[in-house]
Amino acid sequence: MSKDSLSGGPLAWLAANVGRILISVFVPVITFLVLWQGFIFLRDSNAPQLVIVLVAILWGVGGVAALYAVANWLVEQLPAQWSMRLQPFVFVGPALAILFWFLALPTLRTLDLSFRDATGQRYIGIGNYIFALTDRVMLEAFRNNLLWMVFGTLFCVGLGLLIAVLADRSRFESVYKAIIFMPMAISFVGAGVIWKFVYTYKGEGAGISEIGLLNAIVLALGGQSQPWLQLPPWNNFFLIIIMVWLQTGFAMVVISSAIKGISSEVLEAARVDGANEFQVFWHIIIPSIRGTLLTVTTTIIIFSLKLFDIVRVMTGGNNGTNVIANEFYLQRFTYSNAGRASAIAIILLLAVIPVMIYNLRQFRERRAF
Amino acid sequence: MAAQSGFKRAKRISGFLVNLVLTLICLVWLTPAFGVFVTSFRNSEDIFKTGWWTVFPHRAEVKVGEIKLPPDVDVNSVMTVEGVQATFEQLRQGIVLPDGRKLVWFGNKRTRTIEVYEKRWVGFDTNLTLENYRNVLSGQEIRFKGADGKEILRMGNNLGGAFLNSIAVAVPSTIIPILIAAFAAYAFAWMNFPGRKVFFIGVVALLVVPLQIALVPILQDYTRLNLNGTYLAIWLAHTGFGLPLAIYLLFNYISELPRETLEAAFIDGASHFTIFTQLILPLSVPALASFAIFQFLWVWNDYLVALVFLGDKTRVITSALAAMVGEKGQDWHLLTSGAFVSMILPLTVFFALQRYFVRGLLAGSVKG
Numbered sequence: 001m002s003k004d005s006l007s008g009g010p011l012a013w014l015a016a017n018v019g020r021i022l023i024s025v026f027v028p029v030i031t032f033l034v035l036w037q038g039f040i041f042l043r044d045s046n047a048p049q050l051v052i053v054l055v056a057i058l059w060g061v062g063g064v065a066a067l068y069a070v071a072n073w074l075v076e077q078l079p080a081q082w083s084m085r086l087q088p089f090v091f092v093g094p095a096l097a098i099l100f101w102f103l104a105l106p107t108l109r110t111l112d113l114s115f116r117d118a119t120g121q122r123y124i125g126i127g128n129y130i131f132a133l134t135d136r137v138m139l140e141a142f143r144n145n146l147l148w149m150v151f152g153t154l155f156c157v158g159l160g161l162l163i164a165v166l167a168d169r170s171r172f173e174s175v176y177k178a179i180i181f182m183p184m185a186i187s188f189v190g191a192g193v194i195w196k197f198v199y200t201y202k203g204e205g206a207g208i209s210e211i212g213l214l215n216a217i218v219l220a221l222g223g224q225s226q227p228w229l230q231l232p233p234w235n236n237f238f239l240i241i242i243m244v245w246l247q248t249g250f251a252m253v254v255i256s257s258a259i260k261g262i263s264s265e266v267l268e269a270a271r272v273d274g275a276n277e278f279q280v281f282w283h284i285i286i287p288s289i290r291g292t293l294l295t296v297t298t299t300i301i302i303f304s305l306k307l308f309d310i311v312r313v314m315t316g317g318n319n320g321t322n323v324i325a326n327e328f329y330l331q332r333f334t335y336s337n338a339g340r341a342s343a344i345a346i347i348l349l350l351a352v353i354p355v356m357i358y359n360l361r362q363f364r365e366r367r368a369f
Numbered sequence: 370m371a372a373q374s375g376f377k378r379a380k381r382i383s384g385f386l387v388n389l390v391l392t393l394i395c396l397v398w399l400t401p402a403f404g405v406f407v408t409s410f411r412n413s414e415d416i417f418k419t420g421w422w423t424v425f426p427h428r429a430e431v432k433v434g435e436i437k438l439p440p441d442v443d444v445n446s447v448m449t450v451e452g453v454q455a456t457f458e459q460l461r462q463g464i465v466l467p468d469g470r471k472l473v474w475f476g477n478k479r480t481r482t483i484e485v486y487e488k489r490w491v492g493f494d495t496n497l498t499l500e501n502y503r504n505v506l507s508g509q510e511i512r513f514k515g516a517d518g519k520e521i522l523r524m525g526n527n528l529g530g531a532f533l534n535s536i537a538v539a540v541p542s543t544i545i546p547i548l549i550a551a552f553a554a555y556a557f558a559w560m561n562f563p564g565r566k567v568f569f570i571g572v573v574a575l576l577v578v579p580l581q582i583a584l585v586p587i588l589q590d591y592t593r594l595n596l597n598g599t600y601l602a603i604w605l606a607h608t609g610f611g612l613p614l615a616i617y618l619l620f621n622y623i624s625e626l627p628r629e630t631l632e633a634a635f636i637d638g639a640s641h642f643t644i645f646t647q648l649i650l651p652l653s654v655p656a657l658a659s660f661a662i663f664q665f666l667w668v669w670n671d672y673l674v675a676l677v678f679l680g681d682k683t684r685v686i687t688s689a690l691a692a693m694v695g696e697k698g699q700d701w702h703l704l705t706s707g708a709f710v711s712m713i714l715p716l717t718v719f720f721a722l723q724r725y726f727v728r729g730l731l732a733g734s735v736k737g
Contacts, residue, residue: 038601039600042599042600049530049533049534052537053534053536056537056600057537060541064544064545064548065548068548068552072642076640076642085562087560087641088556088560088561088565089562090552091555091556091560091641092556092560092568094549094553095549095550095553095572096553098608098609098612099571099572099575099609099613102583102605102606102610102612103582103583103609103610103612104575105586106582106583106586107578107582107583109585109586110586113586120589159394163391163394166387166390166391167391169383169384169387170384170387170388170391176391178723179395179398179399180394180395181727182402183398184719185666185712185715185716185718185726186402186670186712186715187670187671187672187687187690187711187712187715188670188672189672189687189694190670190687190708190711190712192691192694193690193704194401194402194404194405194708195401196704197401197404197405197701198401200699200701209418209419209420210420211416211417211418211419211421211701212420213400213401213420245398245401253727306579308672308673309672312672312691313672313691325581328581332584333677338585342585344581345581345582345584345585346582348579348581348582349578349579349582352577352579353577356576360573360576
């Protein structure tokens with residue numbers, strides 16, 4: 001930048017930067033306007049849904065691609081020096097503009113809103129934070145998130161490690177791993193339905209037989225059927241099981257690839273020296289994959305901090321199962337209190353940041369692709 | 370020699386144990402989903418009455434006959450039926466005959482009827498039906514039978530329409546952020562412009578922002594722009610929330626492509642745009658595919674963003690299913706088939722593209 005400004009003089013420098021800024025703004029604005037026209041067309045047409053869907057996809061995807069091409073063409077028409085200066089902003093401008101609008105600015109705006117009242121009109125100081133950190137409802141949510149974090153993570157990582165180590169010794173490794181990983185493809189809402197059916201409860205009475213798997217098993221073992229999701233505090237654990245079902249596959253795959261990275265010579269040497277399998281596990285495998293275990297643990301901790309869908313679908317946060325993200329949703333959309341919701345969101349951000357930074361650092365070393 | 374064979378046997382036993390434990394875990398993993406799968410094909414009437422596991426052959430007590438007591442038998446004293454003596458109360462409870470059959474009095478004393486039950490293998494003639502799927506996909510009025518056989522009338526949840534909406538949301542919400550991110554990643558990796566480093570650090574920093582942070586202000590903007598409930602609104606939202614990760618991952622990949630290839634193209638006089646579209650995009654297919662699968666599944670399975678930004682007309686499959694859980698909580702024939710409709714596409718992607726799928730999900734694990 002300094003080189004440019006020296007060679008071209010202050011006027012050229014100013015013009016170049018104004019141009020850069022203009023193009024950065026111009027490209028997204030055009031992107032937006034063209035999409036807007038398509039959107040009006042889509043909204044007002046009464047075509048069959050299939051047609052609308054196809055047009056929507058073509059318009060959305062094709063529109064964005066076309067805008068890049070047009071903007072690039074425009075820039076390439078300029079004198080070479082200008083084109084060189086402006087072209088990077090055609091490439092990077094839309095991304096930066098969208099990130100600014102959807103993430104950077106909202107963070108500041110949410111921070112601002114968190115100091116205002118329910119409608120966002122008046123500043124009320126730190127009242128929302130006092131609510132978010134001391135109210136009984138929030139304390140319950142914090143306790144439950146802690147349960148999710150501790151037990152959910154423990155079970156996911158523990159089971160994932162167990163399965164990874166065992167599968168490593170089996171000929172059918174890929175089959176087992178595919179089955180355990182499969183729930184990762186399923187939405188939390190879908191998983192919610194699956195497990196709601198397992199926990200379903202009909203009650204007692206003539207001619208009623210339980211159709212939920214858990215109650216049927218309990219009855220067959222001579223127990224009493226229960227409305228599992230309405231029994232605090234145990235219902236939290238029944239919800240945590242769903243997360244374990246969904247996320248163990250993730251832990252297993254990451255841990256498994258770390259185990260494959262341990263050199264077989266080291267393992268062989270230990271076995272030749274007379275170490276049994278448990279000693280190999282504790283003294284060689286675990287220390288070698290400690291970094292991976294930490295990354296998996298932190299990833300699942302973040303996941304359990306932001307957990308929303310499972311609780312929303314299964315219990316709506318009733319019967320003592322509320323969590324932070326669900327309380328955020330309730331405050332914003334059920335009680336229409338933007339201030340409190342924003343304060344909760346900021347607390348969530350602060351809770352996630354340290355874990356996330358650690359994770360990103362690990363991730364860079366791991367190299368995903 | 371003996372030690373050798375003993376070692377081999379120990380190895381075989383431990384191998385067997387390993388497979389046994391893993392098979393058990395896998396069974397536990399599959400059973401809940403399998404139960405839902407089976408249930409989605411059963412008659413509504415059967416679902417209300419019996420558990421899904423009864424569709425498999427099993428031994429159960431089946432009514433095989435009825436005994437009508439002759440008028441001269443006194444029901445208030447001990448009766449002799451089928452060679453056994455019993456009172457009415459005992460028969461009410463049910464008594465087991467020496468040959469394994471069971472007698473149970475039907476109703477009150479005046480019926481004078483005893484039912485005979487026998488343990489038999491049943492479940493070979495289970496009624497399976499596609500009716501549930503037809504009902505759940507439809508947006509019209511639907512009819513089905515309740516536990517007592519009475520017909521119930523409900524409004525369908527139009528999962529067919531929701532499925533199409535999900536496609537209209539998920540495909541652009543996958544491709545648009547990838548396209549924008551690929552352009553940006555190329556610029557960050559191979560172009561020179563002031564502020565390159567600062568902007569890139571900014572992008573990575575935004576990875577930590579949970580999307581809850583953005584929901585409230587973005588909703589305000591959308592309300593002001595009258596964008597709520599439209600495809601455009603949710604495409605932009607998913608693009609915004611997906612971009613930091615997409616740029617970060619694609620930058621990692623694109624910046625490591627061999628420098629010589631690009632320089633050769635430059636010397637041949639190719640422009641950045643040509644290099645990007647003709648060279649970089651084709652070379653980046655593995656990274657693009659992994660991220661595309663991750664983003665597609667993320668959007669398809671997303672509930673929160675759809676719940677906040679989409680209205681009833683453009684409702685996607687997850688919100689439609691969640692709404693069904695709310696309003697038809699006990700209609701398991703609809704919930705189970707609905708759940709499977711929502712899973713069919715992600716599961717297909719999973720089985721067809723498992724390798725990319727796993728890589729994509731691992732890469733996406735840092736999404737904020």
